Amino acid sequence: MADGQRPPAPGGGGPRHATAPEPEPAPPGDGVPPGARPTSRDVARAAGVSQATVSLVLGDKWRGRVSPGTADTVRDTARSLGYRPNLAARNLRLGHTRTALLVVPALTHEFFARVYTGAAAVAERHGFGVVVYPSPDGIGPAKDPFASARAALDGVIASSMATDALTALRASGLPLVMLDSDPEDRGAAARVNLAIADGVRQVAGHLLDLGHRRYLHLAPAIDSWTFEVRARALAAAVGAVPGASVRTVRGPFTVDAAREAAHRALTAPGPRPTAVVCDGDTLAAGVCKAARRLGLRVPEDLSVTGFDDLALATAVEPELTTVRLPAEQVGERGMHALLAVLDGRAPARDELPVQLVVRESTGPVPGAVPGSVPGPVPGSVR
Amino acid sequence: MADGQRPPAPGGGGPRHATAPEPEPAPPGDGVPPGARPTSRDVARAAGVSQATVSLVLGDKWRGRVSPGTADTVRDTARSLGYRPNLAARNLRLGHTRTALLVVPALTHEFFARVYTGAAAVAERHGFGVVVYPSPDGIGPAKDPFASARAALDGVIASSMATDALTALRASGLPLVMLDSDPEDRGAAARVNLAIADGVRQVAGHLLDLGHRRYLHLAPAIDSWTFEVRARALAAAVGAVPGASVRTVRGPFTVDAAREAAHRALTAPGPRPTAVVCDGDTLAAGVCKAARRLGLRVPEDLSVTGFDDLALATAVEPELTTVRLPAEQVGERGMHALLAVLDGRAPARDELPVQLVVRESTGPVPGAVPGSVPGPVPGSVR
DNA sequence: GGGCCGAGGTGTTACGTATAACGTCGAGGC
DNA sequence: GCCTCGACGTTATACGTAACACCTCGGCCC
Numbered sequence: 036m037a038d039g040q041r042p043p044a045p046g047g048g049g050p051r052h053a054t055a056p057e058p059e060p061a062p063p064g065d066g067v068p069p070g071a072r073p074t075s076r077d078v079a080r081a082a083g084v085s086q087a088t089v090s091l092v093l094g095d096k097w098r099g100r101v102s103p104g105t106a107d108t109v110r111d112t113a114r115s116l117g118y119r120p121n122l123a124a125r126n127l128r129l130g131h132t133r134t135a136l137l138v139v140p141a142l143t144h145e146f147f148a149r150v151y152t153g154a155a156a157v158a159e160r161h162g163f164g165v166v167v168y169p170s171p172d173g174i175g176p177a178k179d180p181f182a183s184a185r186a187a188l189d190g191v192i193a194s195s196m197a198t199d200a201l202t203a204l205r206a207s208g209l210p211l212v213m214l215d216s217d218p219e220d221r222g223a224a225a226r227v228n229l230a231i232a233d234g235v236r237q238v239a240g241h242l243l244d245l246g247h248r249r250y251l252h253l254a255p256a257i258d259s260w261t262f263e264v265r266a267r268a269l270a271a272a273v274g275a276v277p278g279a280s281v282r283t284v285r286g287p288f289t290v291d292a293a294r295e296a297a298h299r300a301l302t303a304p305g306p307r308p309t310a311v312v313c314d315g316d317t318l319a320a321g322v323c324k325a326a327r328r329l330g331l332r333v334p335e336d337l338s339v340t341g342f343d344d345l346a347l348a349t350a351v352e353p354e355l356t357t358v359r360l361p362a363e364q365v366g367e368r369g370m371h372a373l374l375a376v377l378d379g380r381a382p383a384r385d386e387l388p389v390q391l392v393v394r395e396s397t398g399p400v401p402g403a404v405p406g407s408v409p410g411p412v413p414g415s416v417r
Numbered sequence: 418m419a420d421g422q423r424p425p426a427p428g429g430g431g432p433r434h435a436t437a438p439e440p441e442p443a444p445p446g447d448g449v450p451p452g453a454r455p456t457s458r459d460v461a462r463a464a465g466v467s468q469a470t471v472s473l474v475l476g477d478k479w480r481g482r483v484s485p486g487t488a489d490t491v492r493d494t495a496r497s498l499g500y501r502p503n504l505a506a507r508n509l510r511l512g513h514t515r516t517a518l519l520v521v522p523a524l525t526h527e528f529f530a531r532v533y534t535g536a537a538a539v540a541e542r543h544g545f546g547v548v549v550y551p552s553p554d555g556i557g558p559a560k561d562p563f564a565s566a567r568a569a570l571d572g573v574i575a576s577s578m579a580t581d582a583l584t585a586l587r588a589s590g591l592p593l594v595m596l597d598s599d600p601e602d603r604g605a606a607a608r609v610n611l612a613i614a615d616g617v618r619q620v621a622g623h624l625l626d627l628g629h630r631r632y633l634h635l636a637p638a639i640d641s642w643t644f645e646v647r648a649r650a651l652a653a654a655v656g657a658v659p660g661a662s663v664r665t666v667r668g669p670f671t672v673d674a675a676r677e678a679a680h681r682a683l684t685a686p687g688p689r690p691t692a693v694v695c696d697g698d699t700l701a702a703g704v705c706k707a708a709r710r711l712g713l714r715v716p717e718d719l720s721v722t723g724f725d726d727l728a729l730a731t732a733v734e735p736e737l738t739t740v741r742l743p744a745e746q747v748g749e750r751g752m753h754a755l756l757a758v759l760d761g762r763a764p765a766r767d768e769l770p771v772q773l774v775v776r777e778s779t780g781p782v783p784g785a786v787p788g789s790v791p792g793p794v795p796g797s798v799r
Numbered sequence: 800g801g802g803c804c805g806a807g808g809t810g811t812t813a814c815g816t817a818t819a820a821c822g823t824c825g826a827g828g829c
Numbered sequence: 830g831c832c833t834c835g836a837c838g839t840t841a842t843a844c845g846t847a848a849c850a851c852c853t854c855g856g857c858c859c
Contacts, residue, residue, distance in 0.1 A: 072590070074814095074815055074816085075815070075816065075817095076815075076816095084838080084839090085838070085839050085840080086815090086816085086839095087817080087818075087838080087839060087840075087841095088837090088838065088839080090815095090816065090817055090818080091817085091818085091838090094816095094817070094818095096817090096818090099835095099836080099837090100836085100837065100838075101836095101837065101838070102836080102837065102838090105837080105838085117588070117590065119563065119589065120815085120816075121509070121569065121814085121815050121816070122568065122569035123505050123506075123508035123509040123514060123569040123814085123815080123816095124505075124509045124814070124815035124816045124817095124844090125815080125816055125817080126505035126508075126569075126816095126844095127503070127505040127506050127509050127814090127815080127816075127843095127844050127845065127846090128815080128816045128817050128818085128843080128844055129816085129817075129844085130844070132505060132568075134568060141534070142524055142530045142533055142534065143527060143530040143531055143534060145525060145527070148524045148525040148530055149525055151524055151549075152523070152524065152525060152551065155551065164548070164568060166546070166548045166549075166568065167533075167548075167549060169534065169537065181501065186504065186514075186516060186546060186548065186568035187503065187504040187505040187508075187568075206499065207501070208454070208499070289728075290728065290731060290732045291731070317728070317732070320732040320733075321732075323734075324732075324734060327734060346671075346672065346699070346729075347728075347729060347732055349672060349673070350672045350699070350702040350703075350706075350729055350732070350733055351702075351732055351733050351734070352705075352706060352709060352733070352734065456844095456845055456846085457845070457846065457847095458845075458846095466808080466809090467808075467809050467810075468809095468845090468846085468847095469808080469809060469810075469811090469847080469848080470807090470808065470809075471846095472845095472846065472847055472848080473808095473847085473848085476846095476847070476848095478847090478848090481805095481806080481807090482806080482807065482808075483806095483807065483808070484806080484807060484808090487807080487808085502845080502846075503844085503845050503846070505844085505845080505846095506814090506844070506845035506846045506847095507845080507846055507847080508814095508846095509813095509814050509815065509816090509844090509845080509846075510813080510814055510845080510846045510847050510848090511814085511846085511847075512814070800859105801858105801859095802857100802858090802859090803856105803857090803858085804855105804856090804857085804858105805854105805855100805856095806853105806854095806855095807852105807853090807854095808851105808852085808853085809850105809851080809852070809853100810849105810850090810851075810852090811848100811849090811850085811851095812847100812848090812849085812850100813846100813847095813848100813849105814845105814846090814847095815844105816843100816844090817842105817843095817844095818841100818842090818843095819840105819841090819842085819843105820839100820840085820841085820842095821838105821839080821840070821841090822837105822838085822839070822840085823836105823837090823838085823839095824835105824836090824837095825834105825835100825836095826833105826834090826835095826836105827832105827833085827834085827835105828831105828832085828833080828834100829830105829831095829832090829833105
C-alpha cells in the first residue's frame, strides 16, 4: 500500500526545498511539473495513492471503498496543489457535458437577457451551465451556432425569433426546446410558449372598453410566429366590433424608428387613430415621443400600449400600459423542459399566462361622454 | 457533445426506450452504430481511409499529404454521415478550449449585455467562444464561477463590479483581464479601463458653465472602484469652484429607488440643488420622474445628467444629457487583450475615451441672466 | 541497379478522467 | 489450516481527437 512516499524523508535538510523561491501565485506543490496545471495523477502521487482513488474521493463516490482518513488526505492534497479537474477530459469520459446552449436574437434586448437569467438560475441548481449564442446581428456572418459555441453541448434551447440558426440546430440531432414558437411545428422535443394572443386580446378589450375604434398597430419588421399571432389576434378582436378598424405599420424595432413611423402615420391624411397598439415597449416609447412632438397628449389625445413590460415601461412618462411577459419564467421552464428531455422524462407542456398592466398611457377615447365608458385604472396590477 | 449518450448500451439495441419512432433528421449513414453520434473513425471506415486522414482533411491540414480526390471523398462522407467533431475530445487533445469566461454582475444591465456583445464578436472572429457568468444576483448562492461555467476555459474577462467572484478567479491561475478596475491593483494580466473621471469632469464642466452651483449626486449603493472614482472626480471638479457644493445620496440602482431618493432630497429643508448628477441613466430617469411629480420642469427648474448613454437615455423625455460609454468596445478590447495574453504577446494598455452627450435634460441654472451663460447645445454630439 | 525523393497515406500514441474488474490482507468461521 | 469475506485500494481500460513518426511505392538520377 502507501509506500511511505516521502522522497527526501531521510535526507533531513536536503537542498530540495531551498530550490523553490516560488514566485508562482498558483502553488504547484511538490512533484508537479512547474507551470502546468496539476492533474489527478499529480494529486495521487503527492497523496501516495492511485489516480483512481483520487477520482473516487473527489467524485464523492468513495464511501465504503476508501477509508475516511485516506479520503481526507486526498482532499487536502488536492486543495494544497490547487487541483481543479480538467473539464474537457471529464466531459469526454462521461459522454455528456451538463451544458446547454441558449439561442436568442440578442442579449441586449432585456426580454432575452431575462430569459437567460431564468434559464441560468435553473441550470445552476441542477449542476448545468448555459452558454449563449446570440444569433444574427452584431455577431457577424457565422450563422452556425455550433461554430460559435465552442463548448460541447447536451442540448439546446432556442427562441423562435432566432430563425437563421434553427435549421442547423435541427440537423444536429441535439434535444431541442423551442421558446414561443408555432405549436404546429414539429421537430422540437419540447416547447414553452407565452399566451401572446390572450395578451393582445386583453389589450384590445381594454382599449375597446375605453371607446377606441380607430387603431394603429405598430409591428416590427421581423418574420416571426409571435408577431403573426399578435397581428391576427388584434385583427380578430378589433374586427369583431362593428365600426372598429386597425391599420398595421411595420418598421425596425427601435425607439427612433418607431417615432418616425408613428409621426408619418399620425400625420397621414384621413381620420387619425385614437389608439396605438405596439408590439413592444420600445416601440411604444417612440410613439409617445412622436405624439408629444405633434402636440398630442398621452393619454388624453392618444392612447398607447406597449408589450413586454420592460424596465423602460415605468421609466418613461407617462408610464406605459403594457402586457407583462414572465421572461425569467420562460427561461426557467425552458431549462426544466430540457432537463426533463435529457432525463428521458416527458417535458411539461407549458403555456405561460401573460397579464395586462394598466398604467398611464391609455385613457378614454377623445370626445367620449365622461362617465360613459369606464376610465383607466392606473396601477391596477402594477 | 452528444446527447447524454446512454452509457454502455449493454443490450445492444435494447428495449430501453421504445419511445423512439424518431424519423431521425440526422441520417446515421452506413456502418455507424445507430443512435450514436458518428465519430471520425466512423467517417474513416465509410470513406475507406484511416482516422488520421479524416482528422487531417477536416482539420484542413491535408495539403501536400492527402490527394485532393481523397480529401473530397472524406469531406463528402463526413457531411453525409452528419459528422460533427466531439469538442470535448478535441479540447482534451489540444489542451486548450478557445473559450473565455466573461464575469459580469448581470446581463440584464444593458451596459454589460453590450460588453458581452463586443467580446463575443471579437471572439467569433478569432474562433473563440464566450460563456458568461453573471455573478451575484439572480443566480443563487454559487459564488464560484467555475462551478457554474461547466465549460473548460482558457481565460477570464471580469468586470470589477463582480467582486465576489474575483478571489476564486485569481486563485485559478487562468489569464485574467480586468474591466474598469483599479490600475493599482496587481494580479491581472491586462486591464481595459474607461476614462470615467474624465467623463465626470465633462459633466461637471458642462453644468458649471450653465451656472449651477448646488449639486445633488445620486450614486448606487455599490462598493466599486468605478463609483469611487466618479465621486472623487465630481467632488474635485465642483470643489475647485468657489461657492459650489455637492451632496451625495446613495441607493439601489433602479428607477423607482432613484425616484424616491430624489423626492426626499428635493423636498428636504434648505436650498434645493439645481442640478442632479446621476451615476447612471436609470437613476436619471427616476430623478426626472420625481421632479415632474414635484412640479419641477426639467431642464428649466432642474438639470439632470445621466451616465452610460443607454437606449433609455433617448427613450425618455426630456432626452438625457449623459456620458456615452463605448460598452461594446470595452468587450472588444477586453477580448483582444485576452487573446494577446494567450498568445504570449503584450496586451495593449487601454483607457477608452468617453464623451459627454448634451441633450435636453440640462439647461441654465434657474434665475440666470439670459445670455450670461452659454446655453445648452442639444444634440451637439448626438 | 542502388539510392533518393516526394506523394500519399497509415499505425500509434497521449491528452486527463471515471469506472469496471481485479488484487491483497488480516480477521473470522469451521 | 483452508476458505471466505469485507475493507481498502489498484490496474487497466476507453472516451474521440490531433499529430508525430513511420511506411510504401513509383519515378528518376547517376
